[in-house]
Amino acid sequence: MDKFEQMRAFTQVVVSGGFAAAARHLGQSRSAINKLVIALENELGTQLLYRSTRVVRPTETGRDFTSVV
Numbered sequence: 001m002d003k004f005e006q007m008r009a010f011t012q013v014v015v016s017g018g019f020a021a022a023a024r025h026l027g028q029s030r031s032a033i034n035k036l037v038i039a040l041e042n043e044l045g046t047q048l049l050y051r052s053t054r055v056v057r058p059t060e061t062g063r064d065f066t067s068v069v
Contacts, residue, residue, distance in 0.1 A: 006040035007069050009033045010048060014066050018056050 012022040048062035
């Protein structure tokens with residue numbers, strides 16, 4: 001997978017506040033965005049987002065990552 005696409009998907013999830021909004025903005029499915037973010041987390045070896053049924057928010061590492069990107 002393209003790392004830039006993964007980073008763009010992650011950043012859009014944070015900016016949009018969720019996977020569905022990020023998917024609409026990027027013109028992709030929510031599932032595709034989720035897979036990109038999971039792949040990025042796996043490659044980096046760390047969790048970037050806290051996920052619950054109602055809220056998605058960046059972890060401390062995720063906040064640091066968005067400030068670099």
